[in-house]
Amino acid sequence: MKLLLVKLSSLGDVVHSFPALTDAKTMFPDLVVDWAVEEAFAPIAALHPAVRHTISVPMRRLRKTPLRAWRSGEAGAVRRALAREHYDIVIDAQGLVKSALVAALAHGPRHGFDRTSAREGLASHFYRARHHVPEVEHMATRIRKLFALALGYSLEGLPEDCGLRPLPPEEGAAPYLVYLHGTTWPTKTWSLEGWQSLARLAEAAGWQVKMFAHGAVEEARARKVAESCAAVQLLPPQSLDRLAPVLGAAAGVVSVDTGLGHLAAAYGVPTLGLYGPTDPQLTGMFGPRVRELAATGRECAPCQKSACRIAPHMKEGPPCMADHDARGVWAALQALGAQKG
Structure with missing residues (x-):
């Protein structure tokens, strides 16, 4: 059986499709899967063992400069x-017109x-078969149900499995933690003071911490964390693959609501998510060793907003995120089982 999955973006949404592919491959061992995905996320889609080929779709260029994309031959390709x-079947697991x-x-x-x-009702007019999967559960669960309805099997007895496993560390490498601080919404960021305190707690426990940064804002934040703690290693900008x-291969990950956090969770790495304006019940991290700390005691959270109405002047670390205490975050990560070997 040959299946084409269409799930273009974002990184978290791509990862949330993994459990459905694991289900389908379990039920149909001869299944061959191709995946149409935004070119930036093709290396991540290719990580799932059921995927034969990825079809990279330069959707941003096709939308922003359609004439140029047409003349260059990209659209035709x-x-x-x-x-x-x-x-044998094409499944659009995104539900957008595009x-x-x-x-x-x-x-x-x-x-x-x-x-x-x-997500966009008009999209359903392009399908031969339309399946009712209300938006009241986690996205990964909804995609699992969509696949089960489309392919005609039951999810009963099928474990939630993203299909990835933790990777062995490089030979001789010291165990390390990863702190994922970068995200698209200012309201989803944790405070600089929180990251600095968490880094010092890791240092006191003998851990090395790796941090990534993309863009000037993230680089400035990561640099300030590293300057406050010798245990922090800043990695240069790198591609997703x-x-x-x-x-x-990390021993543990602490992440705000960002795509790389979803990927860490899918690997089965102990992953702690810090949430404020977004709801982890619907789009949280999905994996066997995940815990999410949601904002508590604030009626405004989750607000699903990229700008804070309580503290609109704040560029990062809004009140709902600043409420997360570094010592509480550290204790939660240890309870998940982040160990040195």
Whole structure:
């Protein structure tokens, strides 16, 4: 059986599709999966063992400069790649008009969420089969149910399995933690003081801490954390395919609500998520060794907003996130089982 999965973005959404692929491969051992995905996330989609090929879709360029993309041949290349195979089934697990249009370029019966379940109801008009999976559960669970309905099997008895496993550390390398501080929304950031205190707690316990940074704002924050604690190692900007094994071999990860945190959780690494404006019940980290600390005692959280109405002047670390205490975060990470070997 040949299946085309359409799930273009974002990084967290891509990772949330992994458990459904594990289910499908378990039920159909001969299953062959191709995945149409935004080019930036193709290295992550390719991590799942069920995936044969990824079809990179330069969606941002196709939308921003369609004429240039057409003249350069990119649009035609994507169309030919999608039409190259005849699939037994095409599943759009995103439910957006753009993903439905990508799915429509492929050969095979198209399945997706129905009008009341899709993120954009109009997308459902492009599917042959529409499945009702209400947006009341975690996204990974909803995609699992979508696959089960489309392929005709029951989820009963199937474990929640992302299909990835922790990676062995490099020979002779000291065990380390990863702190993921960067995120797209200012409201999802933790305070600088929180990260600095957490780094010092790791140092006192004999840990090395690795941090990434993308862009000037993140680089400035990471540098200040490193300057406050000798245990922090700043890694240079790297591609996702090079960052993934760093996460997979970590002894533990502390993360704000960001895509790399979802990937760490999928690897089965002890992963602690810090939440404030977003709701981990619907889009939280999904994995066997995950704990999420949500904002407590604030009626405004989760607000699902990228700007804080309580403290609009704050550029990072809004009140709901600043409430997370470094000692409490450290204790929660230790309880997850982050150990030195």
